[in-house]
Amino acid sequence: MSLTLAIVGRPNVGKSTLFNRLAGRKLALVDDTPGVTRDRRPGDARLVDLRFTMIDTAGLEVAGPDTLEGRMRAQTEAAIDESDGALFLIDAKAGLTPADELLADILRKRGKPVVLVANKAEAKGAESGMLDAWRLGLGEPCPVSAEHGGGMLDLRDAIVEAFGEERCFPSSDSAFGEAVTDVDVPTPADGADENDEGPDYDETKPLRVAIVGRPNAGKSTLINQFLGQDRLLTGPEAGITRDSIAVDFDWKGRKIKLFDTAGLRRKARVQEKLEKLSVADALRAIRFAEVVVVVLDSTIPFEKQDLQIADLIVREGRAPVIAFNKWDLIDNRQEKLAELREMTDRLLPQVRGIRAVTVAGQTGEGLERLMDNIALVHRVWNRRISTARLNRWLDHVVGHHPPPAISGRRLKLKYMTQIKARPPGFMISCTRPDAVPESYTRYLINSLRADFEMPGVPLRVVYRSGDNPYAPKDGKTRRPSLMPKKSATRAKSAGTGKSRTAKPKPAKKRG
Structure with missing residues (x-):
């Protein structure tokens, strides 16, 4: 796609709603509260036969450069500079405001094509606001309804008229390409043959990494570095x-x-609707990621919320990595490092051997080690083990520590194979799978980590019972009787309640 357009406007005019409409799915957060969007978000737009790249931006506000609103304005101006043009949204229902006129001056100074879009045109009294938009000197406003999808054909014609058909349709093939969403859906791992280790690990394949943690842990600073x-x-x-x-x-x-x-704050503290939407978006990013980096503050590590986030990642089956941020603020580093190692092993036993790296987002210290550990954990997360090796290993660990006897009956582990990867999952065929204690499952998982060098990734072990050839096919449980079958005569007499040995009554004498 050769055309890039920035969606700009003052707060609460419907920029994110139009972004979601053009993307074909809800990617950006939308709420009635002004100033929801703060960072600029790129995405691929589809408008009838027109394909282009769009950038959702924060609402323009007049503020100093050191304030939050001033930094948001700098992000919007950076999006305008890196784009080929802009979609300038105004609220047709509310009419023009001084902020709209200020943004129009900024766009005119850039000297790039601008498409004036009058959003909320379906509202009552929107015609006066559209007529008032002519004062901006940016041409005829295009009436649309981003929430209901009205006026999209007119918007497509306005974009083509402003940029030209050669720019909008560089080739016939690219005009009908498929749009790519902001978050790619991961492809499930294919099953591998039982007698091999599976395909080799591809180090050139793209990698999805999510950065999560408590508020103000330094996640955005780390990515900027x-x-x-x-x-x-x-x-x-x-x-x-x-x-x-x-x-x-x-x-x-x-x-x-x-x-x-x-x-991610504690669930009890999340009360506002907007924060609930942000948390839901973060949880969605965790589910679609492959490796998740948990950013912890080195000065106050391992709060209760940090442990809950790590446990959530393990339950989702993602590959976790811990990044102790703000390491530049620590004075006695050797003592602090030993303390962090002890706390990691003690507080996260469900992912024994998890990778932990000390970094500094402000200075860039430790970022190379962090990426090396991310690649290493991703390789372990994709690992496959042949069935032959697993069964030899199973015989060894069962001989060293046999499963316990439940109700006087010994459990027997017969067969083991790997049924999936990402994360590694194993199936063990055994007798009475519902009776295997959780402690013995932990013993098997810890032995798998140590013997096959799979530290720090979640492992799954499930148990299944073998098919009983004597079990009825209709699913009913029947116990075979050891007594001989009753004869027809005995069954008949039993049904009537009469005894077979009863003597017949004597015949009556005739007078």
């Missing part, structure tokens, strides 16, 4: 990030997609 630019909005305020923003960068020739997420 990776990119080498102020791509995401940062500051001393807690809870700046709201949307899950995906950014791309190359690391040693490998494409990495990083997802910046909103800070």
Whole structure:
């Protein structure tokens, strides 16, 4: 796609609603509260036969450069500079405001094509606002309804008229390409043959990494340090990030997609609707990621919420990595490092051997080690083990520590194979699978980690019972009787309640 358009306007005019409409799905957070969007979010737009790249931006507000609103305005101006033109949204229902006139002056100074879009045109009294928009000197306003999808054909014609058909349709093939969403849906791992280790690990395959943690842990600063630019909005305020923003960068020739997420607070403290939407977007980013980096504050590590986030990642089956951020603020590093190692092993026993790296988002210290550990954990997360090796290992561990006897009956583990990867999952055929204690399952998982070098990733072990050839096919449980079958005569007499040995009555004498 050669055309890139920035969606700009003052707060609460419907920029994110139009972004979702053009994307064909709800990617950006939408709420009636002004100033929901703060970072600029790119996405692929589909408008009839027109394909282009769009950038959702924050609402323009007049404020100082050191304030949060001033930094949001800098992000909007950066989106205008990197785009080919702009879709300038105004609220036709409310009419023009001084903020609209200020943004129009900024766009005119850039000298790029601008399409004036009058949103909320379906509202009563919107005609006066559209007529008032002529004062901006940006041409005829295009009436649309981003919420209901009205006026999309007129918007398509206005974009083609402003940029030209050669620019909008560079080739016939690209005009009908499929739009790519902001978050790619992961493909399930294919089953592998039981006698091999599966395909080799592809180190050039793109990698999806989500950065999560509590508010004000330094997630956005860490990503900006990776990119080498102020791509995401940062500051001393807690809870700046709201949307899950995906950014791309190359690391040693490998494409990495990083997802910046909103800070996850305790569930009892999340009361506002907007924060609930942000948390839901962050949880969605965790589910679609492959590796999840949990950013912890080195000065106050392992709060209760940090442990809950790590446990959530393990239950979702993602590959976790811990990043102890703000390491530049620690004075006695050796003592602190030993303390962090002890706390990691003690508080996260469900992912024994989890990778933990000390980093500094402000200075860039430890970022190379962090990426090395992310690639290593991703390799382990995709690992497959042959069935032959697993069964030899099962015989060894069962001989060393046999399963316990439940109700006087010994459990027997017969067969083991790996049924999936991402994360690694194993199936064990055994007798009475519902009676295997949880302690013995933990013993098997810890032995798998140690013997096959799979530390720090979630492992799944399920039990199944073998098919009983004597079981009825209709699913009913029947116990075979050891007594001989009753004869027809005995069954008949039993049904009538009469005894077979009863003597016949004597015949009556005739007089």
